[in-house]
Every structure is written in C-alpha cells, then in structure tokens.
Amino acid sequence: MIATRLRPMAIQARRIYVELMFQVMGRALQGISEVDKTAQDEARHLPDGFLFEMLVRPKGPRLVVEHLGNGRLRYVGTGSPRPVDLSIQFKHIAHAYLVVSFQEKTSVAFANDRMLVDGDIGYAVRMTRILNRLEAFILPKLIAKRAVKEYPNNLKLPEKALSAARIYLKVATHFFDTARAS
Template sequence: MLRKRIQPMVLQARRLYVDIMFQVMGRALQAVSEVDETVQNDARALPEGLLFEMMVMPDGPRLIVEHTGNGHFHYHGESAPRPIDLSIQFKHIAHAFLVLSFQEKTAEAFAHDRMLVDGDLSYAVRMTRVLNRLEAFILPKLIAERAVKEYPASLHLPEKLVSAARIYLKVATNFVETVRA
C-alpha cells in the first residue's frame, strides 16, 4: 500500500530533477561554447542553424540549443523556433535520471538501448563529445570520470577551475536574465 503512494512521488521527483538538469545543461552548453576553444572547434563542424534537442519520450522534459555559427550555441529552453534537426531521446524518465544523476555514462545508456538518435549520427557523436567536455569542466573530477567515457588528460586543475567558474557565472547570469524577462 505504501509503495503505491511513494512510486508516483518518486516519478515526480525524477521528472523535476531531469527538468532542472536540462535547464542547467542547456544554459551551460551556451556558456561553454563561449568559453572553451575545444568545444568551439567541435561545434564548428556542425551546420549553422542546427537545432539540437535532448528530451525524454514522449512529452517529457527537454532542452533545445541552436548552433548559431562559429562554434557557439544558443539555448532556446523547451520550445523550438522551427523543426528539430538532431534529437537525442531517452526512452523513459528513469533512463534520463540514470544519465543525468551520473550513475550511468551516456555511452553505456546508448549501449543498453536507453536512448534513440533522430538525425545525423555524426552530429550526435559530436554533440556527445561537447556534452562530455562540458561535464568534465563543471563536475568534480571524481564524478566527471564516472559520467564521461574518457576524462580529458589535458584538462588540468587551474584550467578546469577558471573555465568552470566562467561557465557557472554565465549560467547564473542566464537564469537571472530569464527571470527578469
């Protein structure tokens, strides 16, 4: 009996967590594209105007970012200004929670068939590399090593701290600007 009452609350808590993480990740993607040259170089290979979406199927939380050119992203929130070009979709909120709570790497989630890609696979691989680089910056090394396929050997503490501070400041500024609007 108690289990029937708790299960919906657990599902709601996971959904709220995933929604908040998508908001943070979307803003952080925009910020890291302004801060990190490696991310900019990876993103430059994407076509200008590409709309990238990460979502939970069928109508769950989502984030949408656009490649605005020159390796920069713009976060659109949950609404797309036009049709999506590349979508990475989690099949269930529990799968998204595993990845976004850093219990499972993105590559493992793909291997366990917890995610779908709709769009050009080479763009999806590139976006996954960008996401991994972002996580390497903004997460403590112990957690980042669990979250990404391979932690960048060239990322040293001083660069990580300065870049993470710049990214977090830009994310916070974006949240404040969103609240004011």
C-alpha cells in the same frame, strides 16, 4: 502500501530533477561555447542554424540548443522554432535520470538501448563530445570520470576550476536574464 504511495512521488521527483538538469545543461552548453575553444571547434562543424534537442519520451522534459555560427551555441529553451536537426531521446524518465544524475554514462545508456538518436550520427557524436567536455569541466573529477566515456588527461585543476567558474557564471547570468525577461 507505503511503497505504492511513494512511487508516484519518486517518479515526479525524478521528472523535476531531469527538467532542472536540462535547463542547467542547456544554459551550460551555451556557456561552454562562449568560454572554451575546444567546444567551439567542435561546434564549428555544425551547420549555422543547426537545432539540437534532448528530450524524454513521450512528453517529458526537453531542451533545445541552436548553433548560431562560429562555434557559438544558444539555449533556446523547451520549444523549437522549427524542426530540429538532431534529437536525442530517452525512452523513459528513469533512463534520463540515470544519465543526468551521473549514475550511467551516455555511451552505456545508448548501448543499453535506453535512448534513441534521430538525425546525423556524426552530429550526435560532436554534440556528445561537447557534452562530455562540459561535464569534465563542471563536475568534480570523481563524478566526471563516471559520467564521461573518457576523462581528458590534459585537464589540470587550475584550467578546470577557472573554466568551471566561467561556465557557472554564464549559467547564472542566463538564468537571471531569462527571469528578468519574464
């Protein structure tokens, strides 16, 4: 009896968590593209105006990021100004929760058929590399090793701490800018 009452609350809590993480990830993608040369080099291979979205099907949380050119990404929000070029879609909120709570690697979720990719696979690989780089920077090493396919061997603590601080500062700045504009 209690379990049937708690189940909808657990689903709602997961949805709220995934929604919040998508907002953080979108802003963090913008932030890493402003501070990290490796992420910029990956993003430079995307066409200018390229739109990337990550969403939960059927009508769940969503994030949209645009490539402005020269390796810079901009978090657009939850709506897209035009059709997206690449969409990574989780089939269920529980699947998205496993990935964004770092219980399951993105590659494992894809292998387990928990997500779909709609668009050029080469661009999906690039965006996944940027996301992995971001996670390696902003997550503690123990968690990042569980979240990314391969943790960078050359990422030392001073670079990680400095980059993480700069990315988190960018995320906070983007949150404040959004709040001020509203």
